[in-house]
Amino acid sequence: MPGQLTLLDAPSLWYRAFHGVPESVTAPDGSPVNAVRGTLDMISRIVRDTRPARLVACLDLDWRPAFRVAAVPSYKSHRLTENGAEAEPESLGPQVAVLLEVVQALGIVTAGVEGYEADDVLGTLVTRETGAVDVVTGDRDLFQLVRDDGPVRVLYTVDKLRAYDEAAVTAKYGIPGRAYADFAVLRGDPSDGLPGVKGVGEKTAAALVGRFGTVEKIVQALDEGVTDGFPAGCRAKLEAARDYLAVGPAVTRVVRDLPVPPLDDRLPRAPADPERLVELADRWGLDSPLERMLAALETARAG
Secondary structure: OOEEEEEEHHHHHHHHHHOOOOOOOOOOOOOOOOOHHHHHHHHHHHHHHHOOOOEEEEOOOOOOOHHHHHHHHOOHHHHOOOOOOOOOOOOOOOOHHHHHHHOOOOEEEEOOOOOOOOOHHHHHHHHOOOEEEEEEEEEEEHHOOOOOOOOOOEEEEOOOOOOHHHHHHHHHHHHHHHHHHHHHHHHHEEEOOEEEOOOOOOOHHHHHHHOOOHHHHHHHHHHHOOOOOOOOHHHHHHHOOOOHHHHHHHHHHHOOOOOOOOOOOOOOOOOOOHHHHHHHHHHHHHHHHHHHHHHHHHHHHHH
16 A cells, blocks of 8 residues: 655645744845745644655646636736736745755655646645545645545644544535535635625525535526525526636636656655755754654654
8 A cells, every 4th residue: 555645735835834934034144944944844743743655745837827817817916016927025936946955855756737736736646546645735725625535634734734624624614625616716715816706705605505516507507597596686696707607617626637747755764865955954054944854754654
């Protein structure tokens, strides 16, 4: 048996680390390393506490894919700079480069596909996995991957790495986890520039998903003149949003069939490049977080 797989939504982790650890945490030369140290410590904690047999850090190779922008032009548009690049804190980009070097030297495998987000890589790897998977993220859209068979859980960084199974998602939103993408289309998500259906809030969206299941089935019910199951006044709001309902799912649903090659995702038994790891530790003042990481990897390998 290949053993339990943990998938890291790497961009989500380093953004959370950047905003959760003060920029006053610096390297010997004064460069901020708050995102680097915070991300390494988060991964160490996950590995130590859950002891996976396999580990993959999933990457955005396109943070705003063309197919999602074509579907809903407002998708993440509020994060654009005047020149069309992603708006991010000035010191974060250099830290991401350092972090990826450290991950490579440790021997933790990464995966990304041109033109797609980390979410889509996660969706693909979850879909092709037959055993247990933990998805580590602060992106609630990935609740759509949760299922009890497998099982697939989300370790939600926004909630202190609480493990969300199907029951936990249902308790939080009143829907099955696998229906989260359709729920998000209806309710909208300002953090992604997703408008939602005007006048449809969280409770109404949950009721619609609970009754019909998917956006497509809601539209089918509109086409067939069905009135049962629509909250009062909701049918007219959905009729007015038909164009949006036709394209919204392309934004919220993760792609599940990307050409991700087979990965040697076994937890590293030793650093892949120990000399480079020592250089990086010295250059960026990472001795303590790397000691914790190596101890966590040893603990996980010991079972």
